[in-house]
Amino acid sequence: MSIPAVPVPMESPRAPWYRRLPVVSHFNKSVGLQRGMLVAGLVLTGLFVLTALFAPLLAPYGFSQLSDADGNFPTQQAPGGKHLLGTTVGGYDVLSRVIWGAQTAIMVIVVAVSMSIVVGVVLGLVSGYLGGWLDRILVVIADAVYAFPSLLVAIVMAIVISGGQSSLIGGIFAAGTAITLVFIPQYFRVIRAETVRLKAEPFVESAKVVGASNIRIMTRHIYRNATRTLPLIFTLNASEAILTLAGLGFLGFGIEPSSAAEWGFDLNKALADTTSGIWWTGLFPGLAIVLTVVGLTLVGESINDLNDPRLRGRKSTGSSSPAPVDNAAIATEVRAS
Amino acid sequence: MTTLIDAPPTDADGLLPAAKKSSGGGLGQYILVRFLLIFPTIFILVTMVFFLMRITGDPITAAMGGRLPADQLQERIQAAGYDRPILVQYFEYLGQLATGNFGRTLTDNRAVSEMLTTYGSATLELSINALLVALVVGIPLGMVAAHRRDKAPDAVLRVFAILCYATPVFFAGMLLKLTFSVWLGWLPVAGRARTSSELALTSLEAPTGIYWLDALRSGNMAALGDVMAHAVLPAVALGLLTAGIFLRLVRTNVIGTLGRDYIEAGRSRGVSEYRLVTKHAYKPALIPIITVMGLQIAVMLGGAVLTEKTFEWKGLGFQLANYLTARDFVAVQGIVVLLAIIVAMTNFIVDIIAALIDPRVRY
Numbered sequence: 001m002s003i004p005a006v007p008v009p010m011e012s013p014r015a016p017w018y019r020r021l022p023v024v025s026h027f028n029k030s031v032g033l034q035r036g037m038l039v040a041g042l043v044l045t046g047l048f049v050l051t052a053l054f055a056p057l058l059a060p061y062g063f064s065q066l067s068d069a070d071g072n073f074p075t076q077q078a079p080g081g082k083h084l085l086g087t088t089v090g091g092y093d094v095l096s097r098v099i100w101g102a103q104t105a106i107m108v109i110v111v112a113v114s115m116s117i118v119v120g121v122v123l124g125l126v127s128g129y130l131g132g133w134l135d136r137i138l139v140v141i142a143d144a145v146y147a148f149p150s151l152l153v154a155i156v157m158a159i160v161i162s163g164g165q166s167s168l169i170g171g172i173f174a175a176g177t178a179i180t181l182v183f184i185p186q187y188f189r190v191i192r193a194e195t196v197r198l199k200a201e202p203f204v205e206s207a208k209v210v211g212a213s214n215i216r217i218m219t220r221h222i223y224r225n226a227t228r229t230l231p232l233i234f235t236l237n238a239s240e241a242i243l244t245l246a247g248l249g250f251l252g253f254g255i256e257p258s259s260a261a262e263w264g265f266d267l268n269k270a271l272a273d274t275t276s277g278i279w280w281t282g283l284f285p286g287l288a289i290v291l292t293v294v295g296l297t298l299v300g301e302s303i304n305d306l307n308d309p310r311l312r313g314r315k316s317t318g319s320s321s322p323a324p325v326d327n328a329a330i331a332t333e334v335r336a337s
Numbered sequence: 338m339t340t341l342i343d344a345p346p347t348d349a350d351g352l353l354p355a356a357k358k359s360s361g362g363g364l365g366q367y368i369l370v371r372f373l374l375i376f377p378t379i380f381i382l383v384t385m386v387f388f389l390m391r392i393t394g395d396p397i398t399a400a401m402g403g404r405l406p407a408d409q410l411q412e413r414i415q416a417a418g419y420d421r422p423i424l425v426q427y428f429e430y431l432g433q434l435a436t437g438n439f440g441r442t443l444t445d446n447r448a449v450s451e452m453l454t455t456y457g458s459a460t461l462e463l464s465i466n467a468l469l470v471a472l473v474v475g476i477p478l479g480m481v482a483a484h485r486r487d488k489a490p491d492a493v494l495r496v497f498a499i500l501c502y503a504t505p506v507f508f509a510g511m512l513l514k515l516t517f518s519v520w521l522g523w524l525p526v527a528g529r530a531r532t533s534s535e536l537a538l539t540s541l542e543a544p545t546g547i548y549w550l551d552a553l554r555s556g557n558m559a560a561l562g563d564v565m566a567h568a569v570l571p572a573v574a575l576g577l578l579t580a581g582i583f584l585r586l587v588r589t590n591v592i593g594t595l596g597r598d599y600i601e602a603g604r605s606r607g608v609s610e611y612r613l614v615t616k617h618a619y620k621p622a623l624i625p626i627i628t629v630m631g632l633q634i635a636v637m638l639g640g641a642v643l644t645e646k647t648f649e650w651k652g653l654g655f656q657l658a659n660y661l662t663a664r665d666f667v668a669v670q671g672i673v674v675l676l677a678i679i680v681a682m683t684n685f686i687v688d689i690i691a692a693l694i695d696p697r698v699r700y
Contacts, residue, residue, distance in 0.1 A: 033487065033492060140377060140378075140381065141381055143378070144377075144378045144381040144382050144385075145382075145385075147378065147635060147680055147681070147684060148382060148635060148676075148677060148680055149635045149636070149638045149639030149642075149676065149680070150635075150639060151639035151640075151642060151643070152638075152639060152642070152673055152676060155657075155661065155669075156386060156389055156390065156673065157389070159389075159390065159661075159666070159669075160389045160390070160392050239503070243503075243505055246505050247505065247507075247639075247643055250505070250507050250643060250646070251642070251643070251646065251658050251661060252658070252661065252662055253661065264505075267505075267507060267508060267511065270511070271507070271511065271646075271647065274511055274514050274515050274519060275514075275518075275519060275526055276519075277515075277519050277520070279515055282508070282511045282515075283512075286504075286505070286508035286511065286512070289503075289504075289505055289508065290500070290503050290504050290505075290508065293502070293503035294499055294500065294503045297499050297502065297503060298499065301499070
């Protein structure tokens with residue numbers, strides 16, 4: 001083992017800003033197997049993002065295209081020839097829909113995660129800082145929603161927002177908002193726990209003595225310190241958002257095939273094909289989901305391990321490890337109640 | 338679905354709110370307080386579901402809108418009382434729930450409570466089977482991964498765990514179906530049993546609705562074999578989803594306990610490595626595992642909805658998907674409320690078990 005006996009130095013305050021970015025600093029800290037996992041995750045995630053960005057260039061046909069200059073596409077054609085991954089029962093080109101699906105997925109992730117971060121962080125800060133009955137009520141509600149199967153919460157929200165199916169923008173916002181409600185409790189719990197801890201710190205008291213207002217203390221002093229762990233939750237939630245979106249689509253609560261390509265919806269349609277041995281309509285959208293989620297999970301998990309010195313390297317931790325408390329708190333906050 | 342973060346290894350002893358020192362108050366008081374906490378949880382969920390579903394309008398328009406002329410629609414809305422103020426309807430609904438009356442479904446006009454008991458047993462059977470698969474796969478593999486930490490088996494098993502989490506149950510189910518039912522032809526494609534055995538089992542006196550149990554009780558071995566064959570693929574598809582999470586939990590917690598002094602002491606006394614891992618290190622690691630298992634029940638119920646749809650397993654999830662398509666929101670509301678109650682109850686039971694195992698949890 002080539003791990004040094006001294007703990008790997010944390011990035012010094014003087015390191016250039018780009019070396020202190022979340023993922024970059026984690027990369028520099030990593031060694032061996034862990035670095036391999038992080039790199040594999042970054043490659044898969046990068047592929048996903050690039051596919052989404054360049055979908056119009058990469059996809060041979062449009063996601064709802066049923067014919068070209070030579071006439072209508074054949075239905076349920078096996079992979080090969082003009083349609084590299086075959087065609088579906090409705091005559092869509094599977095490859096094109098898989099590529100366009102990345103775009104839908106990334107839009108839903110962005111909508112869902114950014115909305116839940118904003119709402120969750122604000123609620124967490126206010127609830128943790130002000131305390132009192134507001135805090136108690138919010139905690140009880142968050143716990144109730146958190147304990148409930150997330151897919152069911154998303155289904156209820158999808159009914160509320162769109163009554164089911166809808167157009168591209170409407171569908172993305174419906175799915176995004178449905179997933180948001182699932183995630184808010186997670187951000188809320190983490191930020192609230194951090195806020196409660198930070199509230200007792202001397203620097204908050206100093207700020208009060210100097211005469212800073214509650215809003216200023218919350219937005220500057222506590223906010224900056226409480227949000228360090230967000231990149232970690234972000235990657236984990238991005239993968240969960242994809243799975244929830246696919247679940248909604250699979251149950252028929254997605255975006256109509258004529259307005260966008262969605263992997264879960266395609267899998268729903270492919271279910272009937274399996275009994276007749278048609279594998280290509282389901283296999284490829286499914287693989288797209290698996291690879292994207294694996295990529296995001298690998299990145300998130302590597303960040304989690306690297307944040308926690310006890311998980312980082314086997315012998316690198318001495319008896320004193322001052323930092324890990326935060327992470328331990330986060331991990332327990334996020335998944336146990 | 339729960340996130341995949343590993344518990345920090347030391348969780349095994351610094352468990353949860355254990356830090357709060359109890360000020361008197363024994364197990365009895367803890368159970369009572371914890372039991373009373375179930376009610377606000379269920380109440381909040383019921384309230385949220387009720388109001389959220391009503392924002393979209395009344396259930397009758399949602400289900401029948403466009404299929405009935407406007408005046409008939411109005412008539413039915415009035416007959417069902419959906420034109421009254423929403424708060425009146427809400428309190429009436431709460432009152433009905435308290436007496437176990439969930440209303441009647443709109444599309445096939447049957448009592449929701451009867452629908453829930455009929456299909457609930459199928460979901461229960463699927464969940465039990467899947468939990469068995471998850472435990473049988475997850476726990477031993479987790480011990481292996483912990484024992485061979487940072488070696489090749491560990492790396493392989495960690496990738497396996499991530500794959501389990503990353504594969505949607507319906508995709509896993511589809512692949513299993515393709516391989517074992519369509520290509521190899523070993524197992525049935527879908528359903529819970531052949532029609533003949535289904536008939537034999539449902540015509541029994543006081544059936545439990547759990548087919549393998551009914552088959553065992555009536556000594557119908559042919560039906561038992563048939564039911565088992567149908568149960569394998571759904572159980573594996575849903576079980577693997579949770580198996581990955583169990584594997585990781587066991588791994589992290591056993592690694593935590595393996596580093597302790599008493600393990601070293603045991604090793605120096607000549608206790609075999611096998612026994613050290615499976616007995617000495619594993620037992621203290623059990624508590625955080627049981628706690629998280631409570632949360633896994635919620636994951637499993639969510640996954641069951643998708644699994645049942647994939648395998649046409651006629652349980653609550655299958656019905657939920659159907660009622661959703663038909664926009665029958667009375668039935669949907671009933672299923673969601675029942676699942677909320679189940680989740681709250683299982684979390685209660687899990688907390689009690691944790692308290693029985695580790696007195697420090699009681700606070």
